[in-house]
Amino acid sequence: xxxxxxLPKGTRDFGPEAVAKRNFxxxxxxxxxxxxxxxxxxTPVMESLSTLTGKYGEEGDxxxxxVLNNGDYLADVNQEDLSQKNSNKxxxxxxxxxxxxxxxxxxxxxxxxxxxxxNFPFKRFQIQQVWRADRPQxxxxxxxxxxxxxxxxxxxxxxxxxxxxxxxxxxxALNLPVEILVNNRKVLExxxxxxxxxxxxxxxxxxxxxxxxxxxxxxxxxxxxKGFNHDQIEKLTKILxxxxxxxxEPWLVESEIGLLGIEExxxxxxxxxxxxxxxxxxxxxxxxRGLNYYTGCILEVKAKTAAMGSLGGGGRYANLTEVFGLSDxxxxxxxxxxxxxYDVMEELNLFPPNVLAQPQLLIITDDDCVLDGFETAYKLRxxxxxxxxxxxxxxxxKQMKYAxxxxxxxxxxxxxxxxxxxxxxxxxxxxxxxxxxxxxxxxVKFSK
RNA sequence: GUGAUUGUAGCUCAGCUGGUUAGAGCGUCGGUUUGUGGUUCCGAAGGUCGGGGGUUCGAAACCCCUCAUUCACCCCA
Numbered sequence: 001x002x003x004x005x006x007l008p009k010g011t012r013d014f015g016p017e018a019v020a021k022r023n024f025x026x027x028x029x030x031x032x033x034x035x036x037x038x039x040x041x042x043t044p045v046m047e048s049l050s051t052l053t054g055k056y057g058e059e060g061d062x063x064x065x066x067v068l069n070n071g072d073y074l075a076d077v078n079q080e081d082l083s084q085k086n087s088n089k090x091x092x093x094x095x096x097x098x099x100x101x102x103x104x105x106x107x108x109x110x111x112x113x114x115x116x117x118x119n120f121p122f123k124r125f126q127i128q129q130v131w132r133a134d135r136p137q138x139x140x141x142x143x144x145x146x147x148x149x150x151x152x153x154x155x156x157x158x159x160x161x162x163x164x165x166x167x168x169x170x171x172x173a174l175n176l177p178v179e180i181l182v183n184n185r186k187v188l189e190x191x192x193x194x195x196x197x198x199x200x201x202x203x204x205x206x207x208x209x210x211x212x213x214x215x216x217x218x219x220x221x222x223x224x225x226k227g228f229n230h231d232q233i234e235k236l237t238k239i240l241x242x243x244x245x246x247x248x249e250p251w252l253v254e255s256e257i258g259l260l261g262i263e264e265x266x267x268x269x270x271x272x273x274x275x276x277x278x279x280x281x282x283x284x285x286x287x288x289r290g291l292n293y294y295t296g297c298i299l300e301v302k303a304k305t306a307a308m309g310s311l312g313g314g315g316r317y318a319n320l321t322e323v324f325g326l327s328d329x330x331x332x333x334x335x336x337x338x339x340x341x342y343d344v345m346e347e348l349n350l351f352p353p354n355v356l357a358q359p360q361l362l363i364i365t366d367d368d369c370v371l372d373g374f375e376t377a378y379k380l381r382x383x384x385x386x387x388x389x390x391x392x393x394x395x396x397x398k399q400m401k402y403a404x405x406x407x408x409x410x411x412x413x414x415x416x417x418x419x420x421x422x423x424x425x426x427x428x429x430x431x432x433x434x435x436x437x438x439x440x441x442x443x444v445k446f447s448k
Numbered sequence: 449g450u451g452a453u454u455g456u457a458g459c460u461c462a463g464c465u466g467g468u469u470a471g472a473g474c475g476u477c478g479g480u481u482u483g484u485g486g487u488u489c490c491g492a493a494g495g496u497c498g499g500g501g502g503u504u505c506g507a508a509a510c511c512c513c514u515c516a517u518u519c520a521c522c523c524c525a
Contacts, residue, residue, distance in 0.1 A: 060524090063524085136518085341525090434484085
């Protein structure tokens with residue numbers, strides 16, 4: 001029986017053009033990373049589940065893809081857990097591996113394991129897929145590429161500035177106008193302290209992150225259900241509307257950690273003042289970011305001219321390697337969401353017309369000249385000219401149509417007439433013009 | 449995990465309140481006097497109407513279940 005082919009939820013195929021376009025994005029990002037001294041690494045698709053769980057918050061754990069153990073995986077499962085259908089307990093017994101959820105945590109694991117071989121500060125980049133068991137929707141897939149650059153082993157805020165500069169450079173190179181939003185988790189903690197809600201810090205960040213979407217009314221309502229009172233919410237409203245660092249400082253004088261955050265932002269700006277950027281960089285106190293491992297500056301990139309979630313994000317994580325037994329190694333990094341950048345660039349028509357690098361020239365032949373065609377193709381390629389060849393002496397109509405469909409700019413016709421005249425017929429597929437051309441002329445025309 | 453939405457040819461979609469052999473455009477393939485595409489004209493192939501069950505004399509259409517899609521929420525790139 002024939003089965004109807006289909007793709008798993010949230011995944012897609014990439015045809016030749018899509019791959020070319022994606023590589024166009026990768027190439028820009030990669031070039032920029034390398035230009036700044038980042039070195040490439042790759043890590044396995046699968047990690048031990050224990051490496052992944054507990055790093056992304058409760059929600060993140062739910063979105064982890066688990067890999068079923070091999071063999072008789074039910075053999076050793078606790079019968080009680082099984083009969084009670086306790087999925088949480090059973091899963092840990094039947095699955096010891098999971099698909100990576102991002103590239104940052106595997107990197108932290110990599111650093112902890114290779115600490116003796118690594119020279120700190122260690123700058124690495126990594127372009128690989130990640131998987132999230134999320135319901136797919138616009139700009140959201142279950143399988144997608146992240147392009148990460150991270151530095152571990154230095155707490156210098158110079159790196160925050162460098163990463164912002166990288167965002168700036170890449171999006172400028174892609175001709176995609178964006179807004180780079182900056183905030184600091186310490187400042188947010190300070191704000192929580194100031195309004196007397198330090199124990200509700202996570203709830204606060206999750207709520208205010210939605211301000212853009214549901215406004216103060218919605219956020220206020222959510223905060224109330226989380227245990228905030230009207231007084232606190234009102235205070236929070238006032239603080240978060242602040243757009244200048246100087247205006248914020250008076251609010252946080254009582255908070256040691258808040259002042260530390262402000263100090264960090266000030267230092268960051270000292271660096272940024274030394275360079276000029278094409279994209280907008282803004283302080284945004286409403287930026288929170290859900291990943292709980294961030295401890296200092298946080299960054300997020302949004303498209304200015306398209307409705308799409310963030311195109312990238314990142315931040316400082318002071319302790320991520322600690323759970324893997326390596327303390328006092330601070331890290332900071334950013335991630336580009338290649339799929340979303342792709343979607344936005346497609347929407348805005350930003351890809352160059354000829355991303356699909358293919359030969360300009362197609363050779364077609366008749367019955368008597370197939371071998372001559374093959375030989376000519378070989379000689380042209382040897383002369384450094386990219387060329388393709390139709391494989392059989394089909395009707396010229398068919399061969400021409402093929403050339404047209406594949407958008408070759410020129411067709412080189414080798415038939416019995418050409419062979420007798422010791423010339424080729426070269427047809428320009430755009431103008432329709434056809435000329436007789438010698439080998440030497442051909443080489444000159446197509447050599448660069 | 450929650451709430452909606454859609455599922456008919458390779459693609460985009462028609463198919464009225466259930467009624468004979470399910471249609472169109474595009475695409476594909478073949479031909480249009482045997483050496484020429486993108487622009488003629490003619491023709492052909494291609495569908496278990498997502499799957500299963502039910503109601504009915506009769507279901508693509510109505511009901512139930514299931515699978516899948518898209519979108520929103522949660523969360524995030």
